Amino acid sequence: MTEPSTAGRAAGSASGEASASSSESPTAGRTLRAHPPEVSAAKARRWGAFYYAEQVLRVMKGYGWSIFLYSVGQPAAYLFAMGVGLATLVDTSAVSAFGGVSYIAFIAPALLVSAAVMTAATEFTFPVMDGFKWRRVYYGPHASPLTPEQIAAGQIIAVTLRFLLQSVIYFAIVALFGASPSGWGWGSVLVATLAGLSFGLPLMAYATSIKEDKGQFAMVMRFIVMPLFLFSGTFFPLDTLPVLVRWIGWISPIWHGTELGRVMTFGYEESPVLTIIHVLFLLGLAWFGWVLTKRQFIRRMGQ
């Protein structure tokens, strides 16, 4: 090694230091530069809910196979058992009993809507608890430019996509069974998604208010979802039930969704006023749930 001149040494050590620091320091990038905070904030204000939805979907993808199998397996099993097994008995009764269509066509939209509501009952409960309490996943994004309502909205967007995907698969199977005679049948996919939100968003608001898990979600499943499922005109028309329990159907998103779905899949005849009521009921309940959820998220995260 030769002894460098004083000037050379000074220059050498200076450049040596510079390269050492740039290779190790995280912020001294060459062309790598984050956009300024103002840009981050503006982008987050505009797209924040979608950024969070992206994250929820990424996590869902981790158990994508079980979602897929559930979406395919559940309708296939129900349709086979009910539509092929039970229908052989049921279809011998008067055709008019089930809106003038086969039993399988009668229950297909109901199963589609029920499946979305059941999914809502899991997607809008445990993950919310996870966000606030168990693994506190909401608090990471909370420190970023995202706002609490964007985090709530992002989760809802992701679950909505899951409803859509699951319902499309479900509907395709239903159509394969020939159980959706009307050309408007695909509309039942949107109806099921709306029903899922209509049931799910008030539930999400409730889940947001829970501080301690004392098995409330199992209770919701047992004492709300199951009765709604059974008494919402799912397997038989609501008006065959005694008036005493018929009201359950009237306040049930499953019933409103199911009836609307039937209008779509086989042109089920009902008063147009009733059809409008179904739509308004489902939209109204979803909106009410969203407003409550948003308020709860802001309150709970701002503590």
Add this chain to the structure above:
Amino acid sequence: MPANETGPERDKEPAAPRYVITAENLTKTYGDVTAVDGISFSVPAGESFGLLGPNGAGKSTTMKMIGGVSQRTSGNLTIMGLDPEQNGPEVRAHLGVVPQQDNLDEELKVRDNLLVYGRYFGLPMSYLKPKADELLEFAQLTDKAKSKVDALSGGMKRRLTIARSLINEPRILLLDEPTTGLDPQARHILWDRLFRLKEQGVTLILTTHYMDEAEQLCDRLIVVDKGRIMAEGSPAALIRDYSTREVLELRFGSERNASIGAELEGIGERLETLPDRVLIYTHDGEAALEEVSARGLRPLTSLVRRSSLEDVFLRLTGRSLVD
């Protein structure tokens, strides 16, 4: 010497605010509990500013208000001239945040945690991918890039949280007890990383209940207790103002410690009796020890050491920092 009292050189640009953070009478109550009780401070750009205090002092609550995630009960607070309650996204876009409790996404892989977090700032993948690799290098986690987060040790998770907080290249970093619960080696690695950030001019706001951490990392700090500021200054200035240069620690055994006070009267400037030892504050510890021997007192052990922030805290509150 009052370090950094005048702030760094580079606030010559007229538009840049003199202080990146100012708090005036900042207060936060939870029901009947007043977690933060009217504290005021300002932090110039590039400073390492510490909040030193025991558990429950209100440090985390203060950090959450600065971080724009917790609403204050009263008082004023600005970050980069903005109110975090009016301009939450804008304020948070300026910050990197390391919360007291890690909140990494345990379901995602180490590197994906960085990518996902960067997306919240609207940063494109073309930036995030190389940046994530750079940060993993910085956090010495490159070989863990594809591991799941729950497979990491506590120290690694902490470093990953710090790496994550840097994804948006913040000029202000909030660190809430960055090394609590880590073993000494992990702490030293972390200190080294934080030191580098400090050298790059990043403003560090950190809370700790470790006096050595405060002494190592902070240019200036406030000592907080029960939501109030007890003292403010550089570590050296605080020690000078509230303690003596040296401390003589004596142990006489638990039953004698309490009664020995009278016999030590007059040695040093101040005497502090703790359950397990007696502290004599003095500018010359050796001389004080000779005086103790001259009085015929025979402590089981004796130790002369320099004063620390622990002594400052004891002086201010009558209690130890770590219980």
